[in-house]
Amino acid sequence: MNSRESYLNLASEIEMVNELLNKVPENHVIERNSLQARLSNLNMHFENVHFQNFPRKAKLTFRGSPVLASHGISTDFAGMVAQRFTDAVKAIVAGLEGNLNYMGRLPGKECRDLLITGIARGSFGFEIEVSNDDHNESSSDLFDGLNETEFAIDKMQSLFEKSLAGDDDTLAELVDEIHPRAIKKTKEFLESVSERGATCAMEFNNRSFRFKNDDELKISIDRLSDNNIREDHRQLDGEIFGALPKSRTFEFKITGQDIIKGKIGLSIEDPDILNREYLHRVSTITVVETKVGQGRPRYVLNALPEIKE
Amino acid sequence: MEEIEVNEDRPPNDIDVVTFFELPQSETQETFDPKFSRLNDPVSTKKEFYVDAYSHVLGEPTKQYDVEVISYWYSMWAHCRNGVWKGFLQIDLNCEEDRRARKCLSAIISERRQS
Numbered sequence: 001m002n003s004r005e006s007y008l009n010l011a012s013e014i015e016m017v018n019e020l021l022n023k024v025p026e027n028h029v030i031e032r033n034s035l036q037a038r039l040s041n042l043n044m045h046f047e048n049v050h051f052q053n054f055p056r057k058a059k060l061t062f063r064g065s066p067v068l069a070s071h072g073i074s075t076d077f078a079g080m081v082a083q084r085f086t087d088a089v090k091a092i093v094a095g096l097e098g099n100l101n102y103m104g105r106l107p108g109k110e111c112r113d114l115l116i117t118g119i120a121r122g123s124f125g126f127e128i129e130v131s132n133d134d135h136n137e138s139s140s141d142l143f144d145g146l147n148e149t150e151f152a153i154d155k156m157q158s159l160f161e162k163s164l165a166g167d168d169d170t171l172a173e174l175v176d177e178i179h180p181r182a183i184k185k186t187k188e189f190l191e192s193v194s195e196r197g198a199t200c201a202m203e204f205n206n207r208s209f210r211f212k213n214d215d216e217l218k219i220s221i222d223r224l225s226d227n228n229i230r231e232d233h234r235q236l237d238g239e240i241f242g243a244l245p246k247s248r249t250f251e252f253k254i255t256g257q258d259i260i261k262g263k264i265g266l267s268i269e270d271p272d273i274l275n276r277e278y279l280h281r282v283s284t285i286t287v288v289e290t291k292v293g294q295g296r297p298r299y300v301l302n303a304l305p306e307i308k309e
Numbered sequence: 310m311e312e313i314e315v316n317e318d319r320p321p322n323d324i325d326v327v328t329f330f331e332l333p334q335s336e337t338q339e340t341f342d343p344k345f346s347r348l349n350d351p352v353s354t355k356k357e358f359y360v361d362a363y364s365h366v367l368g369e370p371t372k373q374y375d376v377e378v379i380s381y382w383y384s385m386w387a388h389c390r391n392g393v394w395k396g397f398l399q400i401d402l403n404c405e406e407d408r409r410a411r412k413c414l415s416a417i418i419s420e421r422r423q424s
Contacts, residue, residue: 028366030364
């Protein structure tokens with residue numbers, strides 16, 4: 001048994017046979033014996049299966065000009081969007097791992113984390129399976145039980161949703177987690193869909209999302225563009241008011257102004273150092289300030305403060 | 310039935326058989342079962358004949374659960390667990406056909422032994 005669907009079908013069949021046994025009269029011994037034997041066989045298979053080891057599948061489907069109903073899809077469109085989707089996922093993974101630079105080759109480009117394992121019908125598209133090779137306990141603790149690639153796909157779906165319907169602050173929170181280059185790669189994926197007169201939909205991890213038309217796609221593309229998501233590096237004078245190492249957040253009182261809150265980037269390996277060595281000491285910090293639309297700015301601290309005392 | 314040799318690059322492990330039959334006159338399922346159980350136990354039929362054997366009794370008033378059970382057996386071999394269609398053969402219980410089949414199989418076995 002090598003798929004989540006097969007496992008779920010097996011579980012469903014076991015339930016069905018149990019229901020049949022509840023209905024078939026006790027004196028129908030021959031029929032009951034057959035169903036009992038079948039149930040024993042199914043339970044034996046079921047006991048040997050570990051659900052959490054099955055890779056999760058994403059379904060990515062398309063409608064519009066390059067797609068012929070549920071019959072087929074233009075090969076050059078399919079190839080292009082598959083590549084752009086993969087690039088976006090890999091960029092998000094790299095961003096989450098702190099390995100993404102603003103330019104240059106995407107890290108892990110040769111890594112085969114995503115497989116096209118089938119056709120998704122309804123409209124037309126792909127079933128994409130996420131390799132389970134890097135699913136270990138530490139990564140699943142960090143990413144809510146998903147491995148890094150699954151988490152990236154989940155974030156990408158959230159990005160579709162929030163860029164279409166979320167407010168600026170909600171989108172900003174998501175942008176905060178994902179490297180700007182990964183945002184750009186996601187936008188490029190959506191652009192490649194829109195440019196060919198198509199729309200797309202995605203299902204993953206029990207959630208589904210669909211762009212109903214090109215107008216919705218363009219809204220998302222616009223909200224993910226450089227014009228709407230602005231990132232600046234700023235130097236701020238003041239003092240560290242505290243850091244929470246587990247959640248990787250900090251507070252900084254700007255001289256003569258309010259306290260700002262922000263995230264501590266992965267480049268600061270030991271966030272608690274801010275409490276031990278920089279607390280309430282006059283210093284200058286360099287932060288990445290991100291603003292989405294008219295939303296509140298968000299801050300990320302990627303380097304230790306410079307003491308001014 | 311499916312081309313398991315093509316689909317999964319392996320020979321089949323067994324044949325799945327559901328026998329639909331009417332009880333002999335004046336028998337009930339309870340009285341007939343001891344005489345029939347050897348052919349209705351897939352563990353032993355698989356071991357002896359490479360057949361996963363199940364049964365359902367016909368000729369009695371049809372109840373709702375009969376429809377559900379028959380639908381279940383149909384559904385089990387209409388598709389693989391991954392949703393791909395496959396099919397099944399309906400073969401009547403017939404002693405004359407059994408003799409012909411046995412003769413045919415004997416000829417095949419004999420031919421293979423010679424080659």
